[in-house]
Amino acid sequence: MDYNIVEKENSLILKNMEDFEPKHIFECGQAFRWHIEEDGSYTAIHRGKVVNVKRKGEDIVFLNTTRKDFENIWFDYFDLGRNYSKIKKTLSKDPILKEAIKFGKGIRILNQEPFETTISFIISANNQIPRIKKSIDLISKGFGEYIGKFREQEYYSFPTASVLAKADEEDLKEKYKVGFRAKYIVESSKIINEGRVDLNKLYELPSDEAQEILMTLPGVGPKVSSCILLFAFQKTDSFPVDVWVKRVMEYFYFKKDTKLKDISDFAYEKFGPLAGYAQQYLFYYARELGIGKNK
DNA sequence: GTCCAGGCTTTCC
DNA sequence: GGAAAGCCTGGA
Numbered sequence: 117m118d119y120n121i122v123e124k125e126n127s128l129i130l131k132n133m134e135d136f137e138p139k140h141i142f143e144c145g146q147a148f149r150w151h152i153e154e155d156g157s158y159t160a161i162h163r164g165k166v167v168n169v170k171r172k173g174e175d176i177v178f179l180n181t182t183r184k185d186f187e188n189i190w191f192d193y194f195d196l197g198r199n200y201s202k203i204k205k206t207l208s209k210d211p212i213l214k215e216a217i218k219f220g221k222g223i224r225i226l227n228q229e230p231f232e233t234t235i236s237f238i239i240s241a242n243n244q245i246p247r248i249k250k251s252i253d254l255i256s257k258g259f260g261e262y263i264g265k266f267r268e269q270e271y272y273s274f275p276t277a278s279v280l281a282k283a284d285e286e287d288l289k290e291k292y293k294v295g296f297r298a299k300y301i302v303e304s305s306k307i308i309n310e311g312r313v314d315l316n317k318l319y320e321l322p323s324d325e326a327q328e329i330l331m332t333l334p335g336v337g338p339k340v341s342s343c344i345l346l347f348a349f350q351k352t353d354s355f356p357v358d359v360w361v362k363r364v365m366e367y368f369y370f371k372k373d374t375k376l377k378d379i380s381d382f383a384y385e386k387f388g389p390l391a392g393y394a395q396q397y398l399f400y401y402a403r404e405l406g407i408g409k410n411k
Numbered sequence: 412g413t414c415c416a417g418g419c420t421t422t423c424c
Numbered sequence: 425g426g427a428a429a430g431c432c433t434g435g436a
Binding site: 340357359 | 431
């Protein structure tokens with residue numbers, strides 16, 4: 117995408133950023149490692165760096181970073197090489213997506229780290245967002261490395277597979293609040309650490325083959341693997357169906373109770389390689405409006 | 412092979 | 425008391 121970047125003392129400013137809304141990006145459920153500040157800005161952590169982003173009029177302001185880190189890390193993380201106006205234009209041909217996009221027009225799909233994303237979405241199963249965030253923060257603090265402070269808040273990296281492979285299940289369960297998912301976390305970390313599943317290989321594979329491999333990990337089923345594919349591997353044809361997406365799809369498209377597999381098949385037929393983006397707009401829309409909750 | 416019920420930790424509403 | 429970004433197991 118084309119954008120104008122301006123450097124000031126300790127900040128970078130991206131001028132006229134229409135397709136970038138920090139609230140939409142961080143609160144559309146794709147990421148858990150962010151902190152909302154009192155001024156409404158968001159502080160995120162990725163690849164050992166901490167950045168703060170905020171909308172200011174037509175611009176987006178990045179704090180606590182450098183031009184070099186922006187180019188090497190944040191450009192990719194925020195998916196700035198992609199033209200979201202074009203994606204939204206295509207999806208808006210569908211009247212329901214058109215409405216959904218109005219609510220989440222500043223959504224971008226982040227490119228997150230594979231291992232962290234895998235464990236995070238194992239934790240997400242049958243769980244609630246505040247608690248998911250809490251567990252991930254505790255795990256980072258307990259097993260990760262100290263990175264630095266920003267506005268009195270300390271930030272830690274997410275641990276590696278070799279570290280989590282040695283974690284104690286009872287500890288994870290009780291002190292880190294992951295409950296029954298503890299054994300999935302340790303077992304999956306072991307499998308990845310020993311190279312029985314090579315996450316880096318998944319970038320090159322088509323979505324269905326990559327999904328099959330991910331689903332050999334304990335705690336990883338259809339929904340969790342779809343999230344990992346979409347949020348870490350840029351498999352944008354992946355369409356995770358959670359309770360919210362199920363509700364919103366049934367409410368608008370099917371008008372009846374529908375099986376998860378039928379919903380994701382339908383979405384792939386309808387949206388093809390843009391299915392993943394469609395899912396994010398629909399998810400945000402459904403949650404913001406509480407669609408289908410009282411039926 | 413597919414489908415489905417029940418169980419799972421704990422928090423939040 | 426029920427639901428929560430579901431998965432696993434066992435049985436039909």
